Amino acid sequence: MNKLIDKLRTAGSLSKSEFEELINCDKNTAEELRQTAEKLRIENYGHDIYIRGLIEFTNFCKQDCLYCGIRKSNLNCQRYRLSEDDIMECCREGYRLGFRTFVLQGGEDAFFNDDRLCSIIEKIKGEYPDCALTLSVGEKPYQSYKRFYDCGADRYLLRHETANAEHFAKLHPKSQTLESRKECLLALKEIGYQVGCGFMVGSPYQTVGTLAEDLLFIKELNPQMVGIGPFIHHNDTPFRDFPDGTLELTLKLLSIIRVMLPKVLLPATTALATIDPIGREKGILAGANVVMPNLSPVSVRKKYQLYENKVCTGEESAQCKGCLEARIRSVGCRIAVNRGDSMNI
Ligand code: SAH
Secondary structure (H helix, E strand, C coil): CCHHHHHHHHHCCCCHHHHHHHHCCCHHHHHHHHHHHHHHHHHHHCCEEEECEEEEEECCCCCCCCCCCCCCCCCCCCCCECCHHHHHHHHHHHHHHCCCEEEEEECCCCCCCHHHHHHHHHHHHHHCCCCEEEEECCCCCHHHHHHHHHHCCCEEECCCECCCHHHHHHHCCCCCCHHHHHHHHHHHHHHCCEEEEEEEECCCCCCHHHHHHHHHHHHHHCCCEEEEEECCCCCCCCCCCCCCCCHHHHHHHHHHHHHHCCCCECECCHHHHHHCCCHHHHHHHCCCCEECCECCCHHHHCCCCCCCCCCCCCCCHHHHHHHHHHHHHCCCCEEECCCCCCCCC
């Protein structure tokens, strides 16, 4: 076995320069890495793939992340908000289809203040006490995170985006800092959430060095989930001319994360499915064990465009579920009908 893969598997981490070497490895080593990751996924989670029903409930956002299609400066973005009834209807359909985790994701929208969000959280948890509820609504004060948790939210996704402060500053306006992002992640952990961090692969100004720093940061945070997917340019952002992240590098990083944190929950993301027709399947074969199909009403799906050409925006939730089921079967796995909590505790 390759020495670096073996060390990562047995020691659980590598030095920064060793991570860089592994990220730069040749095709043969990459295949060995993939096989190691797939084996670890099966050892820890069997052939179960967890599904999360993603409800993109608002695309209003006060932030101006340079990569993101729903940034506030994008005047071409048609803004929408789902009502509480719309959201409950998504959950009803999702529950019927076998979803036992709902993810409320959106821009940082002041309309959904703490009172409104708490009311939605309580309603969902009241009607579906056997389901997990995940929030993904960006940076908030500690007290807000605490209120959402006390109302019943179980998990929180907040990608760190990059663990290198200079790189973070190139991806965001001055008002956002890596320091405050890290504080949010630590607060979420302390409160008791199952936490997900993550980053885009191939984001502008990313280097092998910053990727190695991402891996070291993830190891240190030891989250329950890690969301990674390729950067995909959006024509209405300042990053319109930057190249998209590659399939090859995304798969390699998925495998490295699976080997480093064998029990972590690792989604094969929609962005990965967008850059390759069988991106999700390849993600699962590289060690991923979660997929997050869309439960949002078809009428708003095309408006939640973080990047160009996002897939699965035209089909009803039931069609998506059927399509996913077949794709997951094609790689020897099955959809699990349960909450799918992380074993990385
Ligand atoms: N506003 C919330 C959730 C929505 S953004 C938040 O900021 O957490 C969810 C993730 O989509 C971001 O963390 C980012 O990593 C990813 N994303 C945004 N723009 C993207 C793009 N152009 N290509 C690929 N991923 C993107």
